[in-house]
Every structure is written in C-alpha cells, then in structure tokens.
Amino acid sequence: MPDTHNVRDLGGYASRVGGTTQWRRILRGEALHPLTEDSRAELVDGNLSLVIDLRGPHETGIAAHPFGDHPSVAYRNIVLFDALSPIAMAQQPFDMAERYCEALDRCGARFAEVFRAVIEAKPGIVLFHCTAGKDRTGVVAAMLLATSGVSHEDIAADYALTASAGGLIDHLRNRALAAGTDPRLVERMLASDAETMEAFLAYLDGAHGGIEAYLQKIGLTAIEITALRDRLCT
Numbered sequence: 001m002p003d004t005h006n007v008r009d010l011g012g013y014a015s016r017v018g019g020t021t022q023w024r025r026i027l028r029g030e031a032l033h034p035l036t037e038d039s040r041a042e043l044v045d046g047n048l049s050l051v052i053d054l055r056g057p058h059e060t061g062i063a064a065h066p067f068g069d070h071p072s073v074a075y076r077n078i079v080l081f082d083a084l085s086p087i088a089m090a091q092q093p094f095d096m097a098e099r100y101c102e103a104l105d106r107c108g109a110r111f112a113e114v115f116r117a118v119i120e121a122k123p124g125i126v127l128f129h130c131t132a133g134k135d136r137t138g139v140v141a142a143m144l145l146a147t148s149g150v151s152h153e154d155i156a157a158d159y160a161l162t163a164s165a166g167g168l169i170d171h172l173r174n175r176a177l178a179a180g181t182d183p184r185l186v187e188r189m190l191a192s193d194a195e196t197m198e199a200f201l202a203y204l205d206g207a208h209g210g211i212e213a214y215l216q217k218i219g220l221t222a223i224e225i226t227a228l229r230d231r232l233c234t
Helices: 036-045 095-104 108-120 138-149 152-164 165-179 183-190 194-208 212-216 220-234
Strands: 027-028 048-053 074-077 125-129
Touching: 027 138, 048 108, 095 108, 095 138, 095 194, 108 125, 108 138, 108 212, 108 220, 125 138, 138 152, 138 194, 138 212, 138 220, 152 194, 165 183, 194 212, 212 220
Parallel strands: 027 125, 048 074, 048 125
Antiparallel strands: none
16 A cells, blocks of 8 residues: 555465465554555455554544544554553663563563454454554564464564665654654664564563463463464464
C-alpha cells in the first residue's frame, strides 16, 4: 500500500515443524492513521478480521484509528509497553536489547492478552501494529515466528527489514530532531540491527527457557499454544 512503509506479512518463513509460515494470515505494521480509503478497502477486501493496536494513550490520541469503529473489522487496543514507544525512548539513554528483555520480564500479562486476541480472532487476517512497527511490533512478531518454529536467524532478519522503510524512518528522525532530541539517541532509537533481536531471542531462551516455556509461564495452555502456532502455520 503506497501510504504505508512498514506493513509486512509474516508468511513465507521456513519452520522447523515443517513447511513455511502461511501468507495472508498475520501482518505487522506501523501506525495506520495515514491509510487512505483505498488502502483500507484493500485490507478489508483481503479479509482483514482484527487489528491489534499496541500503542499507549499518548499515541492513540494523536489521530483517530481507521479501524477503531469499523463495521466488519474488530479493533483491540492492548497497551503493551510504554517504555518501547518512540516518545519514551527519546527521553533518556537506553540499550534497545535490554529494553526488549525488560518487556519479557514485565509484560507477560499483556503478551498473553495479545496472543489470545490472535487465537480468538475470526477467520481472516490479523494485523498488529505500534507507531513505527519496529519495537513493540518487533518483539510480538519475533515471538509469533518463534512459536511457529522459525529460526532465530530468520526472525532477526525479519526484524532488521524495518531499516529499509526509509520514508518512515526519515519522518520519525525529523520529528525527533525537531523536538530537540540528541541526534545520537535518535539514531539508536530508530536502529533495527539484527544483533538486537538476536540478543532478545538469546534472553528468551536463557532466562525463560524458550518461547513455549515462556508462553506457559504467562498462562497460555498447551491447547492455546497449538492454536497460536496453527494461526500462522496451517
């Protein structure tokens, strides 16, 4: 869609459980308020069933969400982790990988809510997003792909693709610099290095025993974990 920069499909990745993740099942993206009527119609015609908005109230209040009251597309606002919003990250120095790992430790209940929303969605496409489609969206995408048996290497490469969303990154950079944010902090905030995601995945394995153990720890049952995997894989 020409009015977005970072809406991507999680389909096409090889899975260790066999086959590949399926196309047109789950999309990841950035803020959707710039969508034109034609782009909204394209998503609806493609059988979009649920939009999960991971942003906090300081972000959702900027503009009305195009699917906030849509007659045929469900909308859920599940505030994942405000410390991963661009506004929060522009306030003080931080380590991106550490912040992602902190989300694992602190936001189990919210992750569970997101994953149950995916499981319970009506048949069709689920699209989840934040502001840039990189951080909150990136960790959720990583966990969905890990649940589906995708390799760490491919998950990290998927995360790094945000760096190619030049128009979006330029817009966010200019907005942050205009607000007086330290340029070095801006570049760190906007980076999407594969190494950052590799560190997150290593922490998921080392501190939490891997994705399945983590999902069980935050309350998902074996039946729910299978249903979550099936949403993307079958």
